[in-house]
Structures are given as C-alpha cells and as structure tokens.
Amino acid sequence: MKSSKNPRRAGRLAAIAAAVALAAGLTGCGGGTSASTGGDGSDGAASLSIGYAFAPETFDPVYAIAGAQASAHIQAIYGALIERDADGVERPGMAESWEWVDAQTLTFTLRPDVTFTDGEKYDAEAVKKWIDYARTAENTPYQNLSAVENVVVENPLTVTLELNRPDPRLTKFFVGHMGAVPSPASIDAGNLGIEPVGAGPYILDADKTVIDNTYTYEKNPDYWDADRFEFDTLVFKIYADANAMYNALASGQVDVGYGNGSNYAAAEASDLEIFSQPQNANGISLYDIDGVNVPALASKEVRQALNYAIDKQKIIDTVFQGQGTPSSLGFTPGSGPGYDESLLDYYDYDPAKAKSLLADAGYPDGFSFEAVTLTKDQPMAEAVAGYLEAVGVTMKLIVRAPGETANTNIGKYDAAAAAMGLADSFATPTNLWLGPASATNQRGHEDPEIRALYDQAINAVGDEQKELMEEIAAVSVEQAYGIQVGYVNSLTYYNGDKVANIMVLPAHGGPYILEGLTKP
Amino acid sequence: MLVYALKRLAYSVPMLFGVSSLAFLLLNMLPSDIAQLKAGEDATPETIAAIRESMGLNRPLHERYVEWLGGLLRGDLGVSWHNGQTVIDGILASAPVTLSIVVLSLLLAVIIGVPVGVIAAVRGGRLDRALVSSTVVALAIPNFWLALMLVLAFSLAIPLLPATGYIPLEADPALWLRHLVLPVIAVASVSISAIARQTRSAMVENLSRDYVRTLRAAGMSETSVIYKHTLKNSAVPVLTVLGIQFVNLSGGSIIVEQVFAVPGLGQYTMTALARNDVPVVLGVLVITAVAVVVINLLVDLTNSAVNPKVRA
Numbered sequence: 076m077k078s079s080k081n082p083r084r085a086g087r088l089a090a091i092a093a094a095v096a097l098a099a100g101l102t103g104c105g106g107g108t109s110a111s112t113g114g115d116g117s118d119g120a121a122s123l124s125i126g127y128a129f130a131p132e133t134f135d136p137v138y139a140i141a142g143a144q145a146s147a148h149i150q151a152i153y154g155a156l157i158e159r160d161a162d163g164v165e166r167p168g169m170a171e172s173w174e175w176v177d178a179q180t181l182t183f184t185l186r187p188d189v190t191f192t193d194g195e196k197y198d199a200e201a202v203k204k205w206i207d208y209a210r211t212a213e214n215t216p217y218q219n220l221s222a223v224e225n226v227v228v229e230n231p232l233t234v235t236l237e238l239n240r241p242d243p244r245l246t247k248f249f250v251g252h253m254g255a256v257p258s259p260a261s262i263d264a265g266n267l268g269i270e271p272v273g274a275g276p277y278i279l280d281a282d283k284t285v286i287d288n289t290y291t292y293e294k295n296p297d298y299w300d301a302d303r304f305e306f307d308t309l310v311f312k313i314y315a316d317a318n319a320m321y322n323a324l325a326s327g328q329v330d331v332g333y334g335n336g337s338n339y340a341a342a343e344a345s346d347l348e349i350f351s352q353p354q355n356a357n358g359i360s361l362y363d364i365d366g367v368n369v370p371a372l373a374s375k376e377v378r379q380a381l382n383y384a385i386d387k388q389k390i391i392d393t394v395f396q397g398q399g400t401p402s403s404l405g406f407t408p409g410s411g412p413g414y415d416e417s418l419l420d421y422y423d424y425d426p427a428k429a430k431s432l433l434a435d436a437g438y439p440d441g442f443s444f445e446a447v448t449l450t451k452d453q454p455m456a457e458a459v460a461g462y463l464e465a466v467g468v469t470m471k472l473i474v475r476a477p478g479e480t481a482n483t484n485i486g487k488y489d490a491a492a493a494a495m496g497l498a499d500s501f502a503t504p505t506n507l508w509l510g511p512a513s514a515t516n517q518r519g520h521e522d523p524e525i526r527a528l529y530d531q532a533i534n535a536v537g538d539e540q541k542e543l544m545e546e547i548a549a550v551s552v553e554q555a556y557g558i559q560v561g562y563v564n565s566l567t568y569y570n571g572d573k574v575a576n577i578m579v580l581p582a583h584g585g586p587y588i589l590e591g592l593t594k595p
Numbered sequence: 596m597l598v599y600a601l602k603r604l605a606y607s608v609p610m611l612f613g614v615s616s617l618a619f620l621l622l623n624m625l626p627s628d629i630a631q632l633k634a635g636e637d638a639t640p641e642t643i644a645a646i647r648e649s650m651g652l653n654r655p656l657h658e659r660y661v662e663w664l665g666g667l668l669r670g671d672l673g674v675s676w677h678n679g680q681t682v683i684d685g686i687l688a689s690a691p692v693t694l695s696i697v698v699l700s701l702l703l704a705v706i707i708g709v710p711v712g713v714i715a716a717v718r719g720g721r722l723d724r725a726l727v728s729s730t731v732v733a734l735a736i737p738n739f740w741l742a743l744m745l746v747l748a749f750s751l752a753i754p755l756l757p758a759t760g761y762i763p764l765e766a767d768p769a770l771w772l773r774h775l776v777l778p779v780i781a782v783a784s785v786s787i788s789a790i791a792r793q794t795r796s797a798m799v800e801n802l803s804r805d806y807v808r809t810l811r812a813a814g815m816s817e818t819s820v821i822y823k824h825t826l827k828n829s830a831v832p833v834l835t836v837l838g839i840q841f842v843n844l845s846g847g848s849i850i851v852e853q854v855f856a857v858p859g860l861g862q863y864t865m866t867a868l869a870r871n872d873v874p875v876v877l878g879v880l881v882i883t884a885v886a887v888v889v890i891n892l893l894v895d896l897t898n899s900a901v902n903p904k905v906r907a
Contacts (some may be wrong), residue, residue: 129866132633132677132678133679140635141635185615213645213649214634214642214645214646214649215642216633216634216638216642217635217638236799268679269678269679284683285688285858286678286680286688287858287862287863287866288858289858312760312856313856314759314856315853315856315862315865316853316854316856316867318743318854319758319759319853319854319855319856320856321761322746322750322751322758322759323758323759323856325752325758326746326750326754326758326759327754327758328757328758328759328760329759388662476626476627478637479626479627479628479629480632480633480636481636482632482636482638482640482643483628483631485640512637513639514638527615544648547790586652594682
C-alpha cells in the first residue's frame with residue numbers, strides 16, 4: 076500500500092533543497108573562481124606558483140640531479156656563484172667576479188658582508204669548505220669538480236681553484252649546482268639534504284611545504300640582490316601528470332608550468348603564453364663504431380647513409396607535434412662554442428643517396444643491427460626504424476624494462492635511442508666522441524681527430540677556441556657517429572598577466588629562477 | 596562480542612605476516628635497480644656499485660628480511676630510499692587526503708545510494724528500471740574518464756570548482772570541501788551504484804517475505820514497514836558492500852588522485868613504485884593490509900550488532 080506519501084515527499088524536497096544550498100555555498104564561497112585557491116596572494120604580497128613534473132630528492136646540491144625540477148629549488152635556496160643573463164651570457168652572481176688566471180687556475184672574488192640565513196659568513200672559507208666537500212663527496216651522480224686539485228683561500232673575499240688539467244666546463248658547473256654554496260654549519264651538521272641553509276634569494280618555509288607536492292619559498296630580505304626579485308613568495312607545485320599540470324594552468328590555479336607536444340595545440344588556443352626552447356638532441360647513438368658486432372657501422376659511408384635515410388622534419392612533426400628543429404648536429408643551441416648553425420642541415424632526406432652509399436660501402440642489400448631504447452624514446456626510435464627499413468637497413472629495437480636507465484648495462488648494446496640534454500658544449504665531445512666508455516659513449520670509441528682538436532681547444536681562449544670547437548662539430552657531423560633527428564623543444568606555459576620574462580637554461584625544461592620572472 | 600573480535604584479530608596475524616613477507620620477496624625481486632635510479636644517467640658503473648653497497652643492498656635477502664621484519668614489529672616502517680623521509684611520516688601526511696576522498700565518497704554512496712535503492716525496490720516498475728539502468732551506466736564509466744570530464748566541465752569550461760589540489764581540513768574547511776567536490780564525485784559514482792544496487796536487491800528480497808505481509812496486515816504504516824523493519828534487515832549485505840567499497844576506493848582513487856594532483860596515498864605509492872622505492876611500497880602495503888583486516892572486522896561486528904543471527 077502506498078500511503079503517507081506527503082511526509083516522505085516533504086522530506087525528499089527538504090533534502091534536495093539542502094543539497095542545492097550546499098552546492099551553491101561551496102561553489103560560491105572561497106573567492107569565486109579557482110584562481111584564488113591555494114593560499115597565494117595573501118595580504119597583498121606578490122606570489123608566483125610554478126609547476127614541475129617531479130620534486131627534488133635532496134636539497135644537497137652535490138647529489139641533486141641536474142634539470143630544472145631540482146635546480147629551481149637549489150637556485151632559490153643557495154643562489155649561484157655565477158649566473159646567466161637573459162641572453163645566456165655568464166654574469167656575476169654570489170661571486171662579484173671571477174677570472175681564469177691561466178687555463179688551470181680560476182679565481183673568485185666574493186661580495187663583502189654576505190651571510191647565510193643561519194648567520195654564518197659567506198666568505199672564501201665557506202666557499203672552500205663547500206668545494207672541498209663537493210669534490211670529495213662519495214657516490215655523487217656527477218664528477219663535475221674532478222679537475223679541481225686544490226682550493227686556496229687568498230683572503231676572506233678571494234678564493235682560488237688550482238686544477239690538475241684545463242677544464243673550461245667549470246664556469247658552467249658554477250652556474251649550476253656546483254655554484255650553490257651551503258652554509259658551512261649545515262655541511263658540518265650533515266643534514267643539508269633535508270634542512271638546507273643557504274644565502275640565496277629565497278628561504279624554504281617548511282611549515283608550508285608538503286614533500287613531493289608543494290614547496291613554499293619566502294623571499295630572503297638579506298639577499299645581496301633582493302630588490303631584483305619581484306615575487307615575495309614562490310610556490311613550487313608538483314604535477315606528475317601532464318594533464319593535471321595543464322588543467323591547473325588553464326584554470327588559473329598555477330602561474331607557470333611545463334607542457335608537451337600533446338597539449339600544445341590546446342595551449343596555443345588558450346590565453347596561456349608559451350615559451351619554447353630547444354632542449355634535447357634526439358637521435359640514435361651508434362656505439363659500435365669499431366664494427367665489432369656490426370661491421371657495417373665501422374664504415375663512415377654506411378653511417379652517413381643512415382642519416383640520409385631519415386626525414387627529420389617529418390619525424391619531428393609526427394612524433395613531437397612539430398615542437399622541434401631538425402638537425403644533423405649533436406651540439407645543442409645555447410650550449411656554447413661548437414654549435415654551428417650551418418651544420419644543421421648537413422644531411423637532407425635522400426633515400427636514393429642512402430641506398431647508393433650503402434651499395435658503395437658493400438651493403439647493397441642493407442644489414443641489420445640492434446638498438447636499445449627507453450619507453451619514452453620509443454616513438455622516435457620506431458619512426459627512425461621505419462625510414463631505415465625503407466632503404467634496406469633493419470634496426471631492431473629492444474625496449475628497456477621499466478626501472479632501467481640509460482646507464483643500465485653499459486657496453487651491452489651496439490646502439491641506443493637517446494634524447495640528450497647536452498647543456499655544455501665542452502662536455503659534448505667528451506660525452507659522445509672521446510673515451511673512456513660512459514653511458515653516452517658505451518664502447519668508449521675515441522675519434523683521434525676530435526681528440527687532437529679538443530686538447531687544443533681546452534687550452535685555447537676566445538675566437539681560437541670557438542674555431543677549434545666548430546671544427547670538432549664539423550668532424551662529428553661528417554663522421555656521422557649518430558643518426559641525428561634534431562632538437563626537441565621544452566615547453567613552458569605561463570599566465571602573461573601574472574609573470575613576464577621567462578628564461579630557461581640550455582637543456583632544462585623549466586624556468587631559471589635567477590633571471591627574469593618579473594611582474595608584467 | 597569481545598571474544599569474537601579477539602579471535603578474528605588473532606586469525607589475521609598469520610595472514611598479515613604472509614602478505615608482508617610475500618610483498619617483501621616480490622618487491623625485492625623487481626628488475627629495476629634503485630642504485631641506478633639514484634645515481635642518475637651519467638654515473639659510472641663503479642658509482643652505482645658503491646651506492647648499492649652503501650645502501651646495504653648487497654647483503655643476502657634473508658638478512659635484509661629479518662632486519663625489516665624486526666623494524667616492522669617495533670613499528671618502524673623504515674625510510675624512503677629516495678628522499679629519506681620516514682615511511683610513517685609519508686603515510687601520515689598522505690593518508691588523510693585519501694581518507695577525505697574515501698569517507699566523503701562513502702557518505703555520498705549511502706546518502707544517495709540507499710534512498711535510490713529503496714525507491715527502486717518500493718516503487719518498482721519504470722522508475723526501478725530507469726534507476727537500475729543508471730547504476731549500470733555509472734558502474735561502467737571509468738572513474739578517471741569521469742574525473743577528466745568533470746574538470747573539463749566544471750573547472751575549465753565553467754570556472755566553478757578547482758581543477759587540482761587539496762587544502763587540509765584544519766587549514767580551511769570550506770576550501771577543503773570545495774577542492775574535494777570533483778574528486779569525490781568521480782570516485783563515488785561507482786560506490787553509489789554498488790550501494791544502490793545492493794540496497795535494492797536486499798530490499799526486494801525482504802519485501803517479498805512473509806513477515807512484511809504480516810506487518811502490513813497488522814496495520815503498520817508503510818514508512819515503518821520500509822524504514823524500521825525491511826531496511827534494517829537489508830542492512831547486512833549493504834554494510835558488507837560498504838566495507839568492500841572502502842577498500843576498493845582506497846586503491847581505486849589512485850588515478851583520480853593523479854588527475855587532480857592530490858597528494859594522497861595513491862600518489863605517494865605510485866611515485867614510490869615508479870622509482871623503485873621499496874620501503875615506501877612495502878610500508879603502504881602493510882598498512883593497507885592492516886586496514887583491510889580492521890575494516891572487515893568492523894563490518895562484521897556491525898553486522899552482528901544489526902543482525903544477531905550473524906554472530907557465529
């Protein structure tokens with residue numbers, strides 16, 4: 076029997092009314108649009124939020140992995156001895172000046188009266204302590220200070236590095252993590268990985284920080300150049316998922332963030348500003364140059380044929396949604412001397428020429444070889460494999476298991492798909508074309524001509540050095556040590572109403588904290 | 596009741612032991628190498644080997660197992676291999692976020708699902724069929740797709756609700772709720788349907804029973820028949836499903852947490868898995884296993900309170 080409907084109906088109506096009121100209240104309160112959530116912009120102070128794909132694992136500069144994701148924190152906390160300006164030219168940072176006394180002696184002059192946030196002095200002793208700690212630390216991911224033999228404190232504001240060999244890469248390392256000097260007390264305390272103490276433009280606010288999610292930095296009022304930093308608060312938010320990153324940007328929840336080819340079209344159609352810059356050199360690195368397993372790879376003509384076989388522009392258009400620049404050159408733009416634009420189109424797309432070169436080299440029916448690839452590089456590798464197949468060369472791809480990295484089983488593979496962020500042109504020859512074996516040159520093949528040129532280049536300066544590096548570039552392209560596709564861009568999307576002047580360091584995927592980032 | 600509870604807890608100890616041991620074995624057999632991940636792509640094989648040594652990974656598996664088990668029994672779940680944060684701290688920081696989503700979802704599931712199930716069972720006919728079809732559709736929709744659609748509609752197209760993020764309850768209750776509206780709707784749709792369907796079928800079964808006919812014949816009001824008697828008797832299977840849903844949602848919210856960039860247990864575990872952070876994954880597994888045992892026990896205790904026949 077259906078009786079007493081009225082009380083039930085009244086009850087239901089009341090419930091619906093309550094739900095509607097609640098919904099209205101929720102959407103209405105808290106400031107209307109979602110732009111004002113997240114606690115930024117309180118009490119009139121200017122705040123900027125930046126999204127990254129992952130969080131730093133440590134605040135210790137010597138163990139932090141290179142790349143914008145960790146560097147942003149390192150730069151904010153510690154600043155850097157040397158900085159870069161908007162054109163990428165090195166300029167003084169925490170150090171007032173520096174000088175190459177000779178190819179093996181580098182002297183820094185520091186600024187007077189600079190202190191760390193714990194009161195310790197930022198002087199030559201502090202810098203010496205840091206460099207000695209950094210160059211002797213165990214199991215570090217990089218050995219960037221391996222050339223430093225001795226650190227000498229000349230006077231409280233002058234410190235000299237004596238090298239055991241010329242190393243022009245050093246100043247770039249001091250733009251990076253090696254230039255991030257922590258307080259000597261924190262080095263002694265041994266906890267600078269989790270409780271960093273620096274003298275940089277910002278200080279980590281641990282109370283407003285959630286590990287792996289949100290990192291809040293408040294401006295350091297005692298920073299030597301505090302006036303240049305227009306945002307009182309920086310909030311670094313972690314968005315592991317690219318979709319979530321884009322949604323947060325599009326809805327105004329975050330001011331700056333990373334993008335990728337798949338959401339580029341949407342970003343272009345939106346109000347977001349886009350900053351794109353070549354980041355990684357993509358291609359297939361050929362390791363078996365001595366032809367031990369694959370005799371064909373020992374022939375320069377064969378390697379050149381492989382480069383003629385691929386349509387670089389097409390690969391960039393399809394695999395990277397057009398976000399890149401075709402290039403035959405391993406040196407990346409912005410990395411320094413050696414990047415020679417005239418070499419970018421050295422190999423055009425010419426499958427007929429590829430086939431004839433193969434025939435001349437004794438491989439009219441082609442040959443086959445194996446290349447290993449990480450899953451992230453697989454689409455690019457498969458595109459290359461497709462073009463090679465068309466000229467009779469079979470490149471069999473071995474996909475690495477999850478958890479493997481580029482340096483798993485160094486030396487096992489004859490070739491590898493690679494996306495290399497070669498930020499420093501002086502590191503490019505040592506990484507790619509000179510021994511000993513490493514993750515980027517897995518059989519340790521050494522090109523004698525490049526070796527001779529490089530040994531000269533590191534001892535030279537100015538134009539002479541530039542010419543020598545460009546000669547190295549020319550040799551590397553002509554020898555075709557890799558099947559180069561080109562540079563893929565890093566994409567940074569940002570809200571033009573909140574921030575202007577985004578700058579990204581070479582090979583990085585996010586904004587440089589120590590330059591730009593001004594109010595529009 | 597107390598004896599029953601204690602017996603159940605006692606049975607669960609060997610089960611928990613088995614689960615954690617199996618997990619330890621499997622996770623340490625994964626091919627990925629934490630030392631390589633920590634060393635970075637440019638490191639030499641020597642550096643990688645040295646890192647392995649310093650992390651104690653070259654010790655025999657059984658030795659590491661005993662050490663881990665000892666820590667576990669002391670309540671020490673270890674420390675993240677990546678950022679040194681204790682696993683307990685990581686779980687304590689991320690669990691409330693996931694719990695917020697799960698509890699609110701279950702609340703929604705009960706508030707909407709039970710009445711829907713009752714109405715469908717009582718009214719029958721076309722309304723019943725319509726409601727049942729809706730539940731099928733809701734069950735079929737993947738929660739991450741729903742999440743993305745909700746963001747598209749209510750954050751981007753119409754800027755009504757936040758697209759991402761989480762505000763802790765103690766920081767701002769209103770914002771806490773506001774940030775949870777979309778994630779909870781995405782996650783709850785399946786639970787609402789499951790509860791609605793379970794309520795409906797339990798109610799239908801009970802409404803056809805003799806005692807209901809007797810109560811009606813005795814002149815009891817329909818409201819009392821339905822809400823005081825039939826619903827209570829239908830509660831057991833519904834509560835059981837609720838318990839299952841709690842467990843499902845805690846795991847099932849992983850992708851939704853990714854979509855909304857919410858720092859919950861799901862994201863905590865996913866990040867750890869991706870970078871082979873075994874102590875974290877193990878810790879979460881153990882805590883989850885314990886939680887499942889406790890939840891199931893609570894469901895059974897509640898069931899036996901509601902329906903004395905359940906007490907074994």
